[in-house]
Structures are given as C-alpha cells and as structure tokens.
Amino acid sequence: MITAAAGELLHRAQQAGTVRPGVHTEDLLAFVNAISLATEHHDDDVQANRLLDIAIDGIRLPR
Structure with missing residues (x-):
C-alpha cells in the first residue's frame, strides 16, 4: 500500500x-x-529535517 500510494503521489x-x-x-x-x-x-528532528530538505531539493525540477 505504501509503495502504491507513493507511486501515485510521485506520478x-x-x-x-x-x-x-x-x-x-x-x-x-x-x-x-x-x-x-x-x-x-x-x-530532535533537526538533522532529519535537514536531510529531508536536501533530498527534496535533489528531486525537484530546477525552476
């Protein structure tokens, strides 16, 4: 279920x-x-949030 939901969101x-x-x-x-x-x-969540920000920036299309 998680893979299917993530796949739909990614698509x-x-x-x-x-x-x-x-x-x-x-x-x-x-x-x-x-x-x-x-x-x-x-x-704390500081490092996790920072790593997530880096990952998200890496998959976004440049503007």
Missing part, C-alpha cells in the same frame, strides 16, 4: 512538473528509509 508530481523525470518510487522510499536509519538515535 502526480511529475505530471505537474515539480519532480524530475526518472525519479522512481523506490528512490523516494529509499530516501525515507535512509533518513530514518541515519537519525533514529537523535533526540
């Missing part, structure tokens, strides 16, 4: 021109997993 974002073509659902899920693992022992 819509790509159709809207806000996400690069060539990004796959599995890429997004890997980002989320990696950020979660990298920050699981932190008491």
Whole structure:
C-alpha cells in the first residue's frame, strides 16, 4: 500500500512538473528509509529535517 500510494503521489508530481523525470518510487522510499536509519538515535528532528530538505531539493525540477 505504501509503495502504491507513493507511486501515485510521485506520478502526480511529475505530471505537474515539480519532480524530475526518472525519479522512481523506490528512490523516494529509499530516501525515507535512509533518513530514518541515519537519525533514529537523535533526540530532535533537526538533522532529519535537514536531510529531508536536501533530498527534496535533489528531486525537484530546477525552476
């Protein structure tokens, strides 16, 4: 279910021109997993939010 939902959201974002073509659902899920693992022992969300911002900037189409 998570993969299907993420895939639909990604498809819509790509159709809207806000996400690069060539990004796959599995890429997004890997980002989320990696950020979660990298920050699981932190008491605050500062690093997780920063890493998420970097990942999002990386998949967006340049304006």
